[in-house]
Amino acid sequence: MTFSRRTLLRTGAAAALGTLLPRRARAARDVITVTDVLGRRVEIARPVKRIVLGEGRQLITLALVHPDPVSLLAGWPGDLVRQDKVTYGQYREKFPAIADIPIVGRGSEESFSIEQALATAPDVAILSGGYGPSIRSKETIARFEAAGVPVVFIDLIAKPLDNIVPSLRLLGRLLGREEAAEKVVQFNETRTGRIRDRLAATRPVVPTVLMNAHAGLNECCNAPGRATIGAFIDVAGGHNIAADVLKTPFGPIGLEYVLGRDPEIYVGTGGQHLAGTGGLVLGPGVDAAESRARLQEIVSRPGLADLSAVRNGRVHGLWHLFGNFPLNVLALEALARWFHPKLFGDVDPDASLAVANQTLLAVPMRGTYWVSLNPPPGGR
Numbered sequence: 037m038t039f040s041r042r043t044l045l046r047t048g049a050a051a052a053l054g055t056l057l058p059r060r061a062r063a064a065r066d067v068i069t070v071t072d073v074l075g076r077r078v079e080i081a082r083p084v085k086r087i088v089l090g091e092g093r094q095l096i097t098l099a100l101v102h103p104d105p106v107s108l109l110a111g112w113p114g115d116l117v118r119q120d121k122v123t124y125g126q127y128r129e130k131f132p133a134i135a136d137i138p139i140v141g142r143g144s145e146e147s148f149s150i151e152q153a154l155a156t157a158p159d160v161a162i163l164s165g166g167y168g169p170s171i172r173s174k175e176t177i178a179r180f181e182a183a184g185v186p187v188v189f190i191d192l193i194a195k196p197l198d199n200i201v202p203s204l205r206l207l208g209r210l211l212g213r214e215e216a217a218e219k220v221v222q223f224n225e226t227r228t229g230r231i232r233d234r235l236a237a238t239r240p241v242v243p244t245v246l247m248n249a250h251a252g253l254n255e256c257c258n259a260p261g262r263a264t265i266g267a268f269i270d271v272a273g274g275h276n277i278a279a280d281v282l283k284t285p286f287g288p289i290g291l292e293y294v295l296g297r298d299p300e301i302y303v304g305t306g307g308q309h310l311a312g313t314g315g316l317v318l319g320p321g322v323d324a325a326e327s328r329a330r331l332q333e334i335v336s337r338p339g340l341a342d343l344s345a346v347r348n349g350r351v352h353g354l355w356h357l358f359g360n361f362p363l364n365v366l367a368l369e370a371l372a373r374w375f376h377p378k379l380f381g382d383v384d385p386d387a388s389l390a391v392a393n394q395t396l397l398a399v400p401m402r403g404t405y406w407v408s409l410n411p412p413p414g415g416r
């Protein structure tokens with residue numbers, strides 16, 4: 037949807053009310069100064085009740101900090117609706133009002149409509165640069181600010197491991213939900229710290245890794261470099277062979293190069309967006325047996341079947357959207373266990389997911405988010 041008559045009336049009334057509020061009433065609001073992940077200092081008047089998201093997927097991040105994230109949304113792009121229908125359906129089941137939230141873009145920087153966003157009368161715009169406006173969107177930022185709408189940036193995709201904590205804490209301050217945000221921070225930092233500390237103390241031999249992004253969609257191989265989801269490989273104790281040649285966040289590496297490097301471990305990434313393409317399907321609502329069968333078919337293709345990783349059974353699949361997800365520590369735990377099974381035999385991402393579902397997430401994650409051709413006892 038774009039704007040229903042009911043939505044237009046509601047947002048129009050909100051805009052008019054904001055204009056008519058006495059100056060002293062607006063001044064009575066609690067004004068705080070926050071620093072976003074780009075180092076921008078921004079004044080925000082709390083309470084924040086109406087948010088425009090620059091990227092729909094960040095609803096999940098909001099859901100970790102606020103028990104009813106949909107009640108905060110004035111407008112959002114359609115990327116989550118379009119790219120992850122299962123997750124959207126799960127949120128719609130719990131929060132039916134999500135269907136009435138105005139759509140202000142299709143999930144790209146170019147499609148984001150500043151006119152539609154301003155029409156929703158937001159208190160703040162939260163941008164992230166993944167599938168929407170970025171710091172390069174100077175006109176969009178200027179028009180928000182000229183209309184009196186402060187803009188803050190969070191980031192879970194460009195530097196996900198560096199920016200997850202400041203992003204969560206920023207949201208906690210904006211919403212007056214610092215305690216809830218800190219609970220998520222501690223969940224992430226405790227588990228990430230265990231991996232970092234154990235690797236630093238033992239200094240194990242680092243295995244070579246091929247992370248095949250969107251596995252099975254095209255010929256081998258599209259892969260991440262050192263940024264985005266590729267950064268997880270180093271932190272989990274692996275060596276990303278694609279990072280040795282790529283200068284961009286993602287890019288193609290030839291099969292000849294892959295065969296020459298002959299990585300010890302293969303990790304394919306996939307998601308619901310690959311359903312019907314022959315690619316690796318993982319994520320909400322997906323059965324592990326289906327993912328495992330698809331993974332087996334992909335690595336049986338000419339070229340990949342010759343890799344040592346495949347011959348030795350060190351073949352795994354990982355949900356691609358962990359590269360833009362607030363609980364990315366779950367991916368780190370899965371990778372660490374695959375890379376160093378003896379060192380991290382006690383690390384159980386399934387157990388961590390169960391804790392997150394019980395104590396953190398407004399809508400539990402149900403599905404298959406990681407899979408192995410030869411899973412450890414009791415694991416995937």
